[in-house]
Amino acid sequence: MPRKRAIRNKYAILLRAVVVTFIAVLSAVELPKFWTEDDGFAFYAFDVGQADAFLFHLPEGENILIDAGTRQAGPGLVSRLKRLGVNKIDIAVATHPHEDHIGGMVHVLRAFPVGKFWDSGYNHGSETQRDMLAALRDKRIPYTRPKAGFKETIGGVSIEVLAPVKQIRGSESDANNNSVVLRVAYGNVSFLMTGDMEREERRSVGKFPRANVLKLAHHGSSNGSDEKMLREVSPDVVILSYGRGNSYGHPHPEVTALIRKFGPRSYATEGGEIKITTDGRSLRVRQR
């Protein structure tokens, strides 16, 4: 090899090493910072397998938990919340009484002081629901069943309940179709949380308000979303929560086709925890 080319090669290798090291250092420094810094408003979609668990951490320190995953995921969720610095939950919401949403709630209710508890009012009669209600009674946590039109402001954030509009009976899953559906707004940025709402409940809502972030209903099942809803909500980001290789075939190809058609950025918890921060104007989304 001519001497000049050998020198050039050496420089190329050296330059590549410097670039690789620089990127490695940058991600090592920047990524953990994003996950630990106190950023004001932060939303987390936890990786709890084929289940739902979400946290809104508000700028003034309040915490709103929406669902708590399965019973099996409960202890892991509690330790994750503790690592995030959560030491109390101001509002805990059980969207509906299925095990993949409230299984871990008993662990959460025992681990943290909870200011108030909201649920759908649908009586499932399962052991999981009975255990949850017993934990609420034991800890004397105020307990309400907010319906459409209910509004609350907490820590500069407004929460509006869009459903249930009325008790739905005789649908394919009444438990799903009475899910608590919430819109959480901070400044100009809003999140629509849909639980496992299906067709009947979706129709009962009528027109959906616009939201920047949409948690797609029912783990991306075909009965959880339709074109009308996607058009009305017009989300910039959609969140899907489902377990890798789940036996339900979630997300359904019709839903992935809808996402492609409307073009929001799409994140799924099967790929790890999702964190969204906002100053009330723009969104920053990361996943790990």
Ligand SMILES: [Zn+2]
């Ligand atoms: Zn579910």
